[in-house]
Amino acid sequence: MMVDVFSRPKKFLHQEWWTMKKNSAGRINTEVELISNLITGINKGEIKIPKFQRPFVWKDDQALNLLDSVANNYPVGSLLLWRTKEKLLVERNIGEFNLPATDDMEPTDYVLDGQQRLTVIYSCLGAKETDAGFAVVYDLEAEKFLRLPDSLKLCQFPLRKMFNTTQLLNFRAAIQTDPKGAVLQERLDTLIGAFSDYRLPVVTLKNLSVEEVCPIFERINSSGTKLSTYDLMVAATWNKDFDLNDEVDEIRQALEPKGFGDIDRETVLKCLSAVQLGTIKEQSLMSLRSLRKDEIKRLINTTKEALLRTVDLLSTEFKIYSWEFLSYEAIAVILCYVYARINHLSPNQVHLTRQWFWRAAFGERYKVGGENFVSNDLKNVYSFIIDGLGSAADFGKPPTAKEWLSIAFRSNVSRSRAYILALAARHPRNLTNGAYIDPAIALSAYNKKQFHHIYPRAHLRRIGEKTNDNLVINICMIAAAGNNFISDSDPKVYLTKCQADLAGKADDVFSTNLLPKPSEFDYSSANYNEFLNARAQLVSEFVDQLCEGNYGGM
Incomplete structure (x- = not known):
């Protein structure tokens, strides 16, 4: 029997709930939904899986235990949906099969938590009987759920017939020919009643911004998957003519011949924000979404060229040939900011760059402070390197003997x-x-x-x-x-x-x-x-x- 595999300590859930409620008062709706209604919502395109969600990873026994819990009216956890007019890049399939093509709805419910459970439910109960993908039968004699076998016994009920009236009636008629038909019929009716009446708790976040949803997802997401700002930016900026992943990959591919092609995507996003906005603060990163296609293309090219000059400096001056030996991500972001504004450093500017680099590394300047600290240093370091303003000692001091x-x-x-x-x-x-x-x-x-x-x-x-x-x-x-x-x-x-x-x-x-x-x-x-x-x-x-x-x- 299944206990919610995604459960958390009650105290922790209570704290998360009230944090979310305080930050989003009046925009949270809690209700219970029939399984059949959720399946209908998926088929209509009203409920979708955002691209940033992880793929389906449950094993057979996890999925079968979930179905067993529903059959016994045990709790299986809630779903967290985000209802918004934002148009995100979404998955066109759930589990192993494609969803039907649908028009964009106004608004759309994006699944933030409960994707694995919803995938099992749709795969076993919502898909067509002839579809590929994970399918399950309920053995009415053994009274247990099994993955769909290659050849069916008369007593094995395919769950995909559950909400198809014609197929369900045909199956009911067929089992009447079994000597134990009456018993099997009673067990079937009990099963159908359990799934037809089962209601899942659904928490819906209404019209929250992308910026508001990100921390909520990180608190509530029971899978432990961290939703990054980059993931949200990819989903929120996507359209058929633009995919941020493709643009970032263009930068990474340009760096590949120099040995830096494994640059983290989040780092590239911070570089884009530093170059365009002069800050890497998370709330500012999201404003990149407002750029026109031609503007972001220019930004991509500028950042790519600045990063190429950055890695050239790192390798020639500091013998850094891979990201593994860079003390802090902030150093690359700041150098990218500098090189986006000046193509070439004079000998004296290189000398000042050395002072900042070594003092920041040995003085552990970016060990703490976060995005606000680094954002402030964009201009501080630029002024020091380019204009000679300030003192090298401001950036840290090396350890003593x-x-x-x-x-x-x-x-x-x-x-x-x-x-x-x-x-x-x-x-x-x-x-x-x-x-x-x-x-x-x-x-x-x-x-x-x-x-x-x-x-x-x-x-x-x-x-x-x-x-x-x-x-x-x-x-x-x-x-x-x-x-x-x-x-x-x-x-x-x-x-x-x-x-x-x-x-x-x-x-x-x-x-x-x-x-x-x-x-x-x-x-x-x-x-x-x-x-x-x-x-x-x-x-x-x-x-x-x-x-x-x-x-x-x-």
Whole structure:
């Protein structure tokens, strides 16, 4: 028997309900609807599935349990509809089969929550008996629901006959020929009565704006699917001549040859808003809907060109060859805003861009603050880079040598990403043979084989050092072959061997990796803490240089 698989704690639902009611007072209608009325609404085009909803994902047992719950008059949850004159991009099918073509209705009820349940109901009870897709029978002898078998027994009632009077009468007449006809007839009547009388609670949001519906969907949607602003923009701007997905894909395809084709669609939308409106605030994003087709086409082209110049700068100046190594999405959005207004940066403007970039990354400027903070920084950063207004110190300060001693390495954390880029800025050479490491390979995607703990974690565990084994300053960039060579070796052994093999080049090679020079530091006798203190000072000094816009040697 089915308990609502989408149920939530009562306290949580109560809080969500009153939040929604407070924000949308007077525009919420709650009623109960017969299953047959819902099916009629779908067939007439009055109820539609928006394109942003996820596809049908229920398994057979979930669908069969739903039908069993209806047959037993158990609650199966409510439907949430949005009644609006907005014309959204919609799915032309429910489940595995197409809906009949219908004229646009004024208004339309779009399904925001309960799509999976409604899909099962329509598929099993609303579709034609000859349609493809998920179909179910009720075995009157076994008294259970089954997926439609290849060959039917006389006692198996196809649910798609339920609301078709002629087919239902024909089935009723046929089972009378069965020796248990009277019992089967009684069970059939009970089944039909249960489905004919069953009413689903339906909550209808009336004439709310797209902006109002988005947070309500996120609170109420029991599937856990997050409705993004991008999803709503795609649905709300769509018409037969324009699909925002196609336009965004044009930008992504343009970035593909440069290795940035996997840019998030939300990021592209923010870039469009920054370029056009000078803000990425969510309530402002929606105003892009008011642009004419020719205006949005120009915006797409401008943003595409600005993003191309952005990724060129990221790769040439900061050795960023994929989005994985960009500390913050905000950096790309802000650079796109700058490049939409100026095609070329002077040497001094590039110098100022370096100062902002490194300070924002190492100072974790965009870790908190959200869209309002980034929106304000669009103009602040532009004024700093283009006009030289303000101070670089306004954008953050790098960690001190002491702070580096406690910063853990996490590949998805801004300071760790910035640290890797700082290593790349030193043009590192492989410790094992002195060959230059190609940052385009090492940084094209996060690859553990291109990085190594200088004091291997397994070695540190062997000597009882566990608390600080994964510090950022214990990480070094190294080619895959060198990685295998080091493995979990004692650094007193392998670093001394590297020093000997490199001979007179050892100081230069170690220095490119921000490691203490062997002529000044005895790797054969130093312990882990001595190494950390020495390296923290070197890293701190170099990062300070980066934050001043300088890439000089040490």
